[in-house]
Amino acid sequence: MTETGLINGNAVIGQSGGPTAVINQSLVGCVEVLKESAHVDKIYGAHHAVDGIIKGDFIELQDLPQDRLDRLANTPSSGLGSSRLKPKAEHCHQMFEQLKKFNVRYFFYIGGNDSSDTCRIINEDARSKGYELRCFHIPKTIDNDLQCNDHTPGFGSAARYVACGFMGDNLDNKALPGIKINVVMGRHAGFLTAASMLARQQPGDGPHLIYVPEAAFDSDKFLDDVNEMYDKHGRCLIAVSEGISDADGTPVAVKLAVEQGHHVEKDSHGNVQLSGTGALGDFLAIHIKNKLGERRGEKLRVRADTFGYMQRCFAGCVSETDQREARMAGRKAAEVALLGDLDGSIAIQRASDDPYKVEYTLVKLTDVAAKTKHLDEKYIVDGRDIHDSFRTYLAPLVGPLPVVEQV
Numbered sequence: 001m002t003e004t005g006l007i008n009g010n011a012v013i014g015q016s017g018g019p020t021a022v023i024n025q026s027l028v029g030c031v032e033v034l035k036e037s038a039h040v041d042k043i044y045g046a047h048h049a050v051d052g053i054i055k056g057d058f059i060e061l062q063d064l065p066q067d068r069l070d071r072l073a074n075t076p077s078s079g080l081g082s083s084r085l086k087p088k089a090e091h092c093h094q095m096f097e098q099l100k101k102f103n104v105r106y107f108f109y110i111g112g113n114d115s116s117d118t119c120r121i122i123n124e125d126a127r128s129k130g131y132e133l134r135c136f137h138i139p140k141t142i143d144n145d146l147q148c149n150d151h152t153p154g155f156g157s158a159a160r161y162v163a164c165g166f167m168g169d170n171l172d173n174k175a176l177p178g179i180k181i182n183v184v185m186g187r188h189a190g191f192l193t194a195a196s197m198l199a200r201q202q203p204g205d206g207p208h209l210i211y212v213p214e215a216a217f218d219s220d221k222f223l224d225d226v227n228e229m230y231d232k233h234g235r236c237l238i239a240v241s242e243g244i245s246d247a248d249g250t251p252v253a254v255k256l257a258v259e260q261g262h263h264v265e266k267d268s269h270g271n272v273q274l275s276g277t278g279a280l281g282d283f284l285a286i287h288i289k290n291k292l293g294e295r296r297g298e299k300l301r302v303r304a305d306t307f308g309y310m311q312r313c314f315a316g317c318v319s320e321t322d323q324r325e326a327r328m329a330g331r332k333a334a335e336v337a338l339l340g341d342l343d344g345s346i347a348i349q350r351a352s353d354d355p356y357k358v359e360y361t362l363v364k365l366t367d368v369a370a371k372t373k374h375l376d377e378k379y380i381v382d383g384r385d386i387h388d389s390f391r392t393y394l395a396p397l398v399g400p401l402p403v404v405e406q407v
Contacts, residue, residue: 021313022157033330099122108138123343155322162195167401189375211239222287223291259287262279346362
């Protein structure tokens with residue numbers, strides 16, 4: 001220990017879960033602060049997160065020049081590599097033993113709520129064994145579903161991609177009218193799908209319907225909604241969260257698959273595979289073609305797309321606010337660690353809307369770990385739309401959007 005109460009040793013930074021367009025900003029922000037500290041010798045980047053820590057597969061970062069760090073910060077996706085392994089207690093114990101072996105006294109993990117839980121377990125393991133280890137969670141998730149945070153790094157850029165995607169699709173749908181479904185990421189939280197509402201620049205613009213996981217989905221009411229919008233606009237553009245479920249909690253992808261005689265895939269955690277398969281969009285399109293087409297007595301032009309992984313790291317739609325705040329979140333984590341705090345999660349909290357201003361605070365790992373924040377019900381209109389007041393919350397995170405002209 002030193003006279004300031006800080007202990008000298010090495011640092012490890014890991015990036016976990018789905019990559020984002022700004023996760024490297026957080027990595028670089030953390031490195032920049034640690035490089036200036038006399039208490040930190042080596043700064044290790046964990047290659048592929050949990051896997052790399054368990055194997056002791058580290059990349060030294062302390063000697064990277066600033067020009068390389070700046071380029072890395074502006075590069076989408078996880079520069080260190082990531083992992084989808086959801087660590088159990090035994091994995092965390094193995095991770096701790098490797099951190100101890102490398103004399104790591106500062107551990108930073110960039111990720112979502114599962115990553116904060118990993119920090120918590122490792123921190124408790126270190127304390128029980130009398131080993132001083134500062135463990136800090138740096139927020140990241142395009143789902144925007146971390147408790148204690150107004151919003152999370154990665155969300156603003158993904159929301160910008162969604163908004164821009166719907167702007168273009170709205171114009172396409174207007175030029176060649178029909179029914180179009182776009183499935184957006186979000187298993188339990190609808191923030192990203194709700195961001196599609198920013199595409200509305202003129203009266204009549206889509207999306208005309210927006211469905212999020214927080215509102216129970218009724219397949220019959222859905223047909224009524226589509227029929228209403230089709231009658232009103234002569235077309236219908238629809239935003240749907242991948243995780244929409246019925247009132248009993250059954251995923252709509254599963255329910256429609258059974259009805260239509262299809263098989264649904266499951267991921268490595270046993271969850272129904274929602275991202276990247278296109279299944280939900282296809283099932284909804286068939287549902288409309290068959291049942292609404294029969295009701296209307298006409299053949300409907302229905303198409304569906306799944307935005308999928310493109311939402312996470314699209315280089316052309318990065319939000320400047322998102323970049324700045326992700327960098328600062330990484331810096332704040334390193335700063336509080338070097339002030340003597342032993343553990344915690346950095347949270348971004350909004351101080352004001354006008355002017356837009358945020359504060360970075362340290363919250364308990366247990367307040368974030370394995371918990372999910374949901375879209376406030378005040379923004380959800382009749383289970384099928386998002387209130388215009390959501391713009392106030394969303395606009396500063398996304399930044400200025402392209403302006404289009406229609407005749």
